[in-house]
Amino acid sequence: MRPDGLEKGLAPAKVNLALHVTGRRAGGYHLLDSLVVFAGVGDQLTALPANDLALEVEGPFSAGVPLDERNSVLRAAYALRQARDVTQGARLKLTKTLPHAAGIGSGSSDAAATIRLLSEFWGVEPLAPDAPEVLELGADVPVCLSAPTPMRMTGIGEVLDPAPALPACGLVLVNPGVEVPTAEVFGKLERSENGPMDDLPAGLDYAGFLGWLKAQRNDLQDPAEAITPEIGRALARLRRMPGVDLALMSGSGATCVGLTRDMGRARQVARAIQLSEMGWWVAPAPLLS
Template sequence: MDKGFAPAKVNLALHVTGRGADGYHQLDSLVVFAGTGDQIMAASARDLTLTVTGPFSKGVPTDDTNLVLRAAKALRAARNVTKGAAIRLTKTLPHGAGLGSGSSDAATALRLLASLWEVEPLSPDAPEVLALGSDVPVCLHAPAAMRMRGRGEVIDPAPALPSIGLILVNPGVVLPTKDVFGGLVTRTNPPMPALPDTRSADEFVAWLHTVRNDLQAPAEKLAPPVAEVLSVLRRTRGVLAAVMSGSGATCVGITRNAGTARTVARTIQLSRQGWWVAPAPLLA
């Protein structure tokens, strides 16, 4: 049985710069990956099936509406595969949380199944990949940090980032991406400034204070606990900056290293026991 790790996708900045004629929003985002995520296993089988387990398995479909199965079928069709696979997804990330877990799961499944079926993997710019969703192409680049633009099809490597720590915090709120985008007041905003080429945590954090997540305001309106999470993170000792990831509701605290992230996470877990809190290193 082959195994794969699907890391949490984190948007440290997300600027909405416009909306195309196709209805998709144009983005400019710094995407990184955290050292926490879902697990996927696959074994050869006659049919193509999916089972889901784990602490966040409830409500995750196992039919063709699941992105993992859609990805598997896209790869099978593109490479004329006749084999099947028994896929097991262990959900340790909350879904509908702004962490791109479904897209990361799909990207990991594409890599895993290409190896299992002994076929050429789909490239991030393949039309079949973009058809799976705007976040799947960038997730195929994991764990490398990337600058993602357009609807997700323009992807460039980010400069090397400092070895910072991350604390992922979700107040137990599910925010549908469509609803958050629907709450945008302005859909044409300035793009993200040039990424800093530095391994200094202080210089990188200074840059973080110059960027935005344009989805934060509509997310806070739909789910006021988002503002509370950001407030708690920002006033906790050891947190250098705090941002909302993607369309929320997960927020991310930035620390100087992974050890500090673990300490901060324990502090927040004790004070907010109903929240999901996960410390993780920034992957590279």
């Protein structure tokens, strides 16, 4: 803990660089095979001492965010406190800079950041990604607890394996100002039985990594584009930009991602898109590892 009692934590954007839907379990849960990475941009969480738990939300995407137990931050805080028999509280402040329902794990990353932050703040062991309390918080929370390590995520999101080291590169995250309900996207899938992701070789350079990515898929992209045609427009915009070597959709959308060789190119691309698409959310960020 810092001398002033303030703890800070980043809830980084979760990016699915590949997402294969490989089956469906009884009960309706889809089986996935996905390469998940994290971008160096996200929501910010801070904590101050308090007798009980309280939450304040600010930032450009704070509108409509609940301040009760519907919020993933408070749910994660209560889960950790109960699991570790903590009697202290915390006054939490969440600065929302990631858009909602955007395919980049905003709420799940917030929950994971809460567990990391408060475990240090309270001096207790964090919850493991496979802990029942974590799984109850949401399918993406286990992988978000692994941030910033890139992970291969399988099962319904609970089976995690560290990916080989990835080459440094820049990401340009673009959301065309629309929310896409994940359940609706899965509901439009034509088939759930699809081939798995190829194994990711170790030691790839940037060109080799691009080649591997181009051979993978996001099985949710077609249904997401059918629901939200703006996704296709965002992808086309990224593909036209000099410096963008590959453009793809993350998760269930609508956020699209352009890969660049370095952060200088990522910043240039982001600035050009920001100037021409004033209503879009655009953020350059490094791929974390």
